[in-house]
Amino acid sequence: MSMIDTVVRVLDTHGKLTTPAGSLAPDADLYAAGMTSHASVNVMLAVEDAFDIEFPDELLTKSTFCSIGAICSAVEGLLEAAA
Amino acid sequence: MTDVLAPTALDLARLEFRDELLASGLLVGTSVPGIYGRSGDFERVIAGLDRILGEAFAALDATVLRFPPVYPRADFERTDYIASFPDLSGIVSSFEDGDREHRELLAAREEGRAYEGWLKPADVVLTNAICHPLYATLEGTLPSGGGTYDLSGYGFRHEPSFDPMRLQSFRMREFVFVGTPDAAQLYRDTWLDTSVALLASLGLAVQAVPANDPFFGRAGKMLVSAQLRENLKVEIIVPLYGDLHEGTAIASANCQRDHLTHAFDIRTTDGEVAHGACVAFGMERTVLALVRTHGTDLEAWPVDVRALLGL
Numbered sequence: 001m002s003m004i005d006t007v008v009r010v011l012d013t014h015g016k017l018t019t020p021a022g023s024l025a026p027d028a029d030l031y032a033a034g035m036t037s038h039a040s041v042n043v044m045l046a047v048e049d050a051f052d053i054e055f056p057d058e059l060l061t062k063s064t065f066c067s068i069g070a071i072c073s074a075v076e077g078l079l080e081a082a083a
Numbered sequence: 084m085t086d087v088l089a090p091t092a093l094d095l096a097r098l099e100f101r102d103e104l105l106a107s108g109l110l111v112g113t114s115v116p117g118i119y120g121r122s123g124d125f126e127r128v129i130a131g132l133d134r135i136l137g138e139a140f141a142a143l144d145a146t147v148l149r150f151p152p153v154y155p156r157a158d159f160e161r162t163d164y165i166a167s168f169p170d171l172s173g174i175v176s177s178f179e180d181g182d183r184e185h186r187e188l189l190a191a192r193e194e195g196r197a198y199e200g201w202l203k204p205a206d207v208v209l210t211n212a213i214c215h216p217l218y219a220t221l222e223g224t225l226p227s228g229g230g231t232y233d234l235s236g237y238g239f240r241h242e243p244s245f246d247p248m249r250l251q252s253f254r255m256r257e258f259v260f261v262g263t264p265d266a267a268q269l270y271r272d273t274w275l276d277t278s279v280a281l282l283a284s285l286g287l288a289v290q291a292v293p294a295n296d297p298f299f300g301r302a303g304k305m306l307v308s309a310q311l312r313e314n315l316k317v318e319i320i321v322p323l324y325g326d327l328h329e330g331t332a333i334a335s336a337n338c339q340r341d342h343l344t345h346a347f348d349i350r351t352t353d354g355e356v357a358h359g360a361c362v363a364f365g366m367e368r369t370v371l372a373l374v375r376t377h378g379t380d381l382e383a384w385p386v387d388v389r390a391l392l393g394l
Contacts, residue, residue: 036341036342036345037309037310038163038166038167038342040309041305044302045302057304060301061305061308062305
């Protein structure tokens with residue numbers, strides 16, 4: 001499963017979005033699509049589990065999880081740093 | 084062996100204030116940090132404060148509701164308190180079995196062993212935020228124009244501390260609005276200004292500052308960042324220890340948005356999920372800020388402050 005597919009699956013399970021994540025553009029605002037602050041926490045934890053990564057404190061902000069693209073680039077950065 | 088950190092100048096100032104409060108008799112210490120008895124003089128100030136808060140918010144014509152300091156565990160489970168603040172929560176346990184189990188419990192106690200294993204969670208929890216019992220009663224559709232509520236009662240936060248401003252069990256007076264998102268935001272901003280003016284009239288050097296709740300753990304860091312960015316919580320702080328600390332919160336004004344209204348399915352007449360907002364006063368903290376500002380001898384407080392509080 002590609003990274004974006006995994007992120008979309010996590011969002012569909014935990015994001016409380018009003019539309020399927022797969023129908024959103026990579027830069028669409030997830031908060032505007034219904035994701036609450038509390039839901040974004042669950043998304044964060046599920047993304048960590050899915051990719052076996054841990055977001056450092058400085059990435060634990062709203063903007064890291066504001067769009068599918070933003071999540072993917074944060075994950076890429078952490079996977080590269082770990083490689 | 085772990086290193087014991089030397090107390091900071093701020094720690095020492097807090098300890099000194101606590102000792103001053105105990106020596107004056109305003110607070111009576113117990114064996115647990117953050118649990119105190121209050122003197123008659125202390126309660127006279129509480130009563131005066133309670134009265135002037137009621138007067139300042141009289142224009143709201145709020146529905147007065149008083150809940151006990153415990154509420155149903157089923158309602159607690161509909162909030163996310165145990166997710167966001169597991170370290171502050173307090174779940175009541177009691178004994179529900181028969182004679183045989185009771186004898187086992189007593190035998191364990193006699194031997195100095197823990198006996199909590201014989202207790203089971205009861206159907207109530209300690210109330211952490213006095214608005215939670217209210218929200219639990221509002222499920223369904225609100226009246227047209229929303230609802231405004233005047234609450235007062237004890238809250239519990241499990242955070243033992245030598246800082247006399249950080250009590251584990253304390254009273255709040257809280258004015259809550261539940262209605263449309265725009266009305267909730269307007270309510271918070273309007274009544275924040277009223278609150279700042281009221282507390283300043285008591286001679287307190289108050290200041291309104293953006294704030295966050297002490298959410299637990301790594302998930303908490305994300306919630307804090309969102310809360311600050313969206314300016315959802317404003318605290319009214321008072322400097323108590325000179326340059327050592329910017330100030331301690333004695334009241335707060337909050338936009339809960341749909342956080343509790345979603346959990347309890349509370350809707351406006353147009354069918355949308357309602358938004359909540361509140362202005363809440365820490366009663367003991369406000370009295371303690373007055374004592375720190377004006378001294379432990381109430382007779383020596385400024386004449387205008389005494390007059391306002393009816394002392």
